[in-house]
Amino acid sequence: MQWETVIGLEVHVQLATKTKIFSGASTAFGAEPNTQACAIDLAMPGTLPVPNEEAFRYAIMFGLAIDAEIAQRSVFDRKNYFYPDLPKGYQTTQLDRPIVGAGNMEIQLSSGKTKTIRIHHAHLEEDAGKSLHEDFQGMSGIDLNRAGTPLIEIVSEPDMSNSEEAVAFAKKLHALVSSLGICDGEMSQGSMRFDVNISVRPKGQTELGTRTETKNLNSFRFMERAIALEVERQIDLIEDGGTVRQETRLYDAEKHASRSMRSKEEANDYRYFPCPDLLPVVFDEDYIEAVRATLPELPEARRDRYIEQYALSSYDAETLSGDRELSAYFEAVTQDCGDAKLAANWIMGELSASLNSAELKLANSPLNATRLAGLILRIKDGSISGKIAKQVFEIMWASNQSADEVIEAEGLKQVSDTGELAAMVDTVIANSAKQVENYRSADADKRPKMMGFFVGQIMKASKGQANPKAVNDILIEKLNKLL
Amino acid sequence: MAVDRGTIEKLAELARIQISEANIDDVTTSISEILGLVDQLQAANTDNVAPMAHPLDAVQRLRADQVTENNQREDLQACAPEVEDGLFLVPQVID
Numbered sequence: 309m310q311w312e313t314v315i316g317l318e319v320h321v322q323l324a325t326k327t328k329i330f331s332g333a334s335t336a337f338g339a340e341p342n343t344q345a346c347a348i349d350l351a352m353p354g355t356l357p358v359p360n361e362e363a364f365r366y367a368i369m370f371g372l373a374i375d376a377e378i379a380q381r382s383v384f385d386r387k388n389y390f391y392p393d394l395p396k397g398y399q400t401t402q403l404d405r406p407i408v409g410a411g412n413m414e415i416q417l418s419s420g421k422t423k424t425i426r427i428h429h430a431h432l433e434e435d436a437g438k439s440l441h442e443d444f445q446g447m448s449g450i451d452l453n454r455a456g457t458p459l460i461e462i463v464s465e466p467d468m469s470n471s472e473e474a475v476a477f478a479k480k481l482h483a484l485v486s487s488l489g490i491c492d493g494e495m496s497q498g499s500m501r502f503d504v505n506i507s508v509r510p511k512g513q514t515e516l517g518t519r520t521e522t523k524n525l526n527s528f529r530f531m532e533r534a535i536a537l538e539v540e541r542q543i544d545l546i547e548d549g550g551t552v553r554q555e556t557r558l559y560d561a562e563k564h565a566s567r568s569m570r571s572k573e574e575a576n577d578y579r580y581f582p583c584p585d586l587l588p589v590v591f592d593e594d595y596i597e598a599v600r601a602t603l604p605e606l607p608e609a610r611r612d613r614y615i616e617q618y619a620l621s622s623y624d625a626e627t628l629s630g631d632r633e634l635s636a637y638f639e640a641v642t643q644d645c646g647d648a649k650l651a652a653n654w655i656m657g658e659l660s661a662s663l664n665s666a667e668l669k670l671a672n673s674p675l676n677a678t679r680l681a682g683l684i685l686r687i688k689d690g691s692i693s694g695k696i697a698k699q700v701f702e703i704m705w706a707s708n709q710s711a712d713e714v715i716e717a718e719g720l721k722q723v724s725d726t727g728e729l730a731a732m733v734d735t736v737i738a739n740s741a742k743q744v745e746n747y748r749s750a751d752a753d754k755r756p757k758m759m760g761f762f763v764g765q766i767m768k769a770s771k772g773q774a775n776p777k778a779v780n781d782i783l784i785e786k787l788n789k790l791l
Numbered sequence: 792m793a794v795d796r797g798t799i800e801k802l803a804e805l806a807r808i809q810i811s812e813a814n815i816d817d818v819t820t821s822i823s824e825i826l827g828l829v830d831q832l833q834a835a836n837t838d839n840v841a842p843m844a845h846p847l848d849a850v851q852r853l854r855a856d857q858v859t860e861n862n863q864r865e866d867l868q869a870c871a872p873e874v875e876d877g878l879f880l881v882p883q884v885i886d
Binding site for chain 2: 340449
């Protein structure tokens with residue numbers, strides 16, 4: 309039987325505010341345990357939450373970016389459950405009247421097609437603390453620094469039909485919230501976490517199958533693998549005569565296995581009700597329009613601009629526009645060197661390969677935009693060849709020198725002086741009697757190919773510094789004189 | 792609307808409230824009676840009334856995104872039964 313997969317995503321995005329959603333405690337990552345958890349975060353009796361305006365502004369920015377209706381009046385609810393990292397005994401969240409209504413996002417697929425993924429809504433809520441289960445002999449250690457960190461939970465419609473689409477959607481969201489500057493995008497620190505709802509059904513059936521939810525995936529690669537695993541598990545189960553249970557599952561990336569966390573029947577009944585500690589939050593049209601006016605250029609608009617303004621390929625444009633830091637770097641290099649295509653090639657080639665192998669982020673690149681542009685300028689003006697440029701790049705990578713300093717110090721400047729080149733060509737021709745004879749006796753259409761030998765010899769003699777174009781011109785002229 | 796004993800037991804479990812065996816029937820009856828009053832309220836026609844999120848007709852005040860609460864761990868952990876390495880210790884719970 310042919311099977312069809314249906315996937316929907318719930319995405320938790322930590323907002324990059326300085327303080328918590330309901331208290332003035334810091335949200336900075338990596339602090340000593342419980343040093344950023346105040347009386348409100350700890351749910352001490354008598355405390356009252358006061359919402360952080362910035363969290364709303366960020367949520368509204370997101371809503372505007374996905375073309376969603378912004379609720380002028382939104383309400384907080386309590387989701388009740390007991391867990392040690394949730395001191396209040398409820399999570400303050402939004403159920404019926406979320407800040408962001410239905411919207412859309414377009415994803416690009418490897419086939420070149422695009423697909424629109426509908427977003428059901430996005431709501432504001434608070435993050436929980438962290439539980440550490442090891443090292444405490446039968447006890448759990450609780451760190452509440454993360455408790456109260458503002459989140460938006462983005463809920464998609466079940467519009468994705470394979471892992472490629474789900475990952476493309478997740479990446480697009482990542483690019484969007486990073487570009488908006490509302491999330492730091494640090495997946496390894498849990499700044500974005502994905503819950504994936506998956507069901508399968510026989511191809512052609514309209515009714516949805518029973519879905520499972522795989523929780524808390526925090527990398528695109530794990531997400532792709534977890535989806536593949538779950539789809540296979542469900543199909544195997546049904547084909548063996550079983551049925552899929554509606555349940556929450558946990559994916560273990562190390563073992564590439566998943567296990568059931570709790571089934572629907574055991575699931576908590578959250579007994580939501582409106583939070584009496586918080587009044588409705590109201591924004592008028594002027595406020596929302598003022599936020600709209602602050603929206604930065606979005607990745608899609610930037611991609612289109614790169615294609616139009618810089619004549620980049622859509623692949624290059626997509627890659628360079630997706631990340632705000634990367635696009636800023638690219639634009640700075642392009643501005644300094646005046647060649648977008650070369651800038652794109654060097655950033656996506658040498659630079660990103662070197663960053664990857666050194667496990668560095670662009671922000672910590674040893675080579676800033678100005679220095680890379682300096683190198684590209686020397687390629688452009690013919691001072692060095694692309695091949696030599698890679699050598700220069702490596703030296704620059706490991707030092708603070710500019711391209712000009714490296715080229716000067718290492719004597720790598722390309723030889724374009726025709727007199728000097730002509731002398732080298734003469735020497736090579738004089739030392740290659742046999743090849744010259746072959747060249748002369750060959751058919752005219754075979755000759756261009758035979759040029760390669762001579763060019764190679766000259767490049768070797770010049771230690772790669774001869775200007776290849778100038779060499780070619782001189783060589784053709786001299787060889788043709790011998791015919 | 793009446794609730795049965797099973798519902799009360801389930802709610803008590805969810806709310807982590809212990810109701811002694813001897814009291815369950817009383818609690819079930821009391822809550823059923825309260826829900827009877829709610830039924831009377833439900834009878835009112837609310838067709839054109841927006842659901843009320845809060846009894847006060849007021850709008851939430853918001854605060855600026857500035858750190859106002861600095862580290863108070865020592866004070867706040869003074870009343871905790873057990874702490875270690877800055878963490879609160881609780882009986883182990885693994886979901």
